[in-house]
Amino acid sequence: MQNPINQRQQQILDRMAIDGEVKMAELKEIFEVTEMTLRRDMEKLEQWGHIRRTFGGAILVGNDITLHERSGVFIEEKMRIGKLAAQLIQPGESIFLDGGSTTLQVARFIQANLNITVVTNALNIAAELQGKQISTIVIGGMLMGQTSTLVGPVAAEALVKMAFNRAFIGTTGLTLKHGFSNSNMHEAEVKRLAIQQASEVNIVMDHSKFGRQDLFSFASLKAADRVITDQCPEQELDEAFKEQSVEILASI
Incomplete structure (x- = not known):
C-alpha cells in the first residue's frame, strides 16, 4: 500500500526535486504553518524514504545517492x-x-x-x-x-x-x-x-x-x-x- 502524501508534503517534495534541499525557515514562510507541523511532515517523508532530514532542513534522497546528485x-x-x-x-x-x-x-x-x-x-x-x-x-x-x-x-x-x-x-x-x-x-x-x-x-x-x-x-x-x-x-x-x-x- 502506497503511503498517503498530502498536498503540502507533495509541494515540499516538488521544491526539493528542483533544489535538492529545503530549509525549515523557508518552508515556514511558504506554508504559514507551525514548525511542529512541518517537522511532522518531514518525519513522515523521511520514514517513507523520500527525504533525509538535516540540521535546519532536509535533502532529497533515493535508495542510494549518486555522486552526481x-x-x-x-x-x-x-x-x-x-x-x-x-x-x-x-x-x-x-x-x-x-x-x-x-x-x-x-x-x-x-x-x-x-x-x-x-x-x-x-x-x-x-x-x-x-x-x-x-x-x-x-x-x-x-x-x-x-x-x-x-x-x-x-x-x-x-x-x-x-x-x-x-x-x-x-x-x-x-x-x-x-x-x-x-x-x-x-x-x-x-x-x-x-x-x-x-x-x-x-x-x-x-x-x-x-x-x-x-x-x-x-x-x-x-x-x-x-x-x-x-x-x-x-x-x-x-x-x-x-x-x-x-x-x-x-x-x-
Missing part, C-alpha cells in the same frame, strides 16, 4: 570547505583523497604544479588532477558506478602498503554515539584503512551531516585530527570534539 547539494559550502582543506597541503607531502563530492572540491583547489603525491580511489578526482602536473596514483579495485570509486580487496591491499602525511576523508553522517559513518560498507572499509595509514586525518563535511547516522561506522570522533566544515556544530558535539582534541576548522 550529491554534487549539486550544498555546492557553495563544499567549495568553501575544499578551498580551506587544500590550503593545508604542503610541498613534499603524500595525500590521500577518498571519493565524494566534498573531497572532489579539495582536489579542485589544489594548486597546480605542487610537489606532492596524491593517492585516490576515485576516478573523478584523478581526472580533476589530470593536467595540474601533480603526481597522482589511482589504486585498483572494483568500480562503484554511482560514486566513481574503486573498492574491495584489491583496493584494501594497495592501501595497507602505503603511508600518507594527510588523508582527506568524506562522510555522510556523524553522531556522538556512532562517530563518522557511510551508507556503503565497501567505501566505509576504504575510509577506515586510509585513516589507519595516515599521520593526519582530516574529515571534510558540510553541516548537514551533523547528527545524521548511516549504517556503516568507519571511525570514532577521536580518530580525526581535524574536521573541516562550513558551520560550527551544536554545543554538545562541539564539546565532544574539544574533549577528544579534534580541531574544528569552519569556513564561515
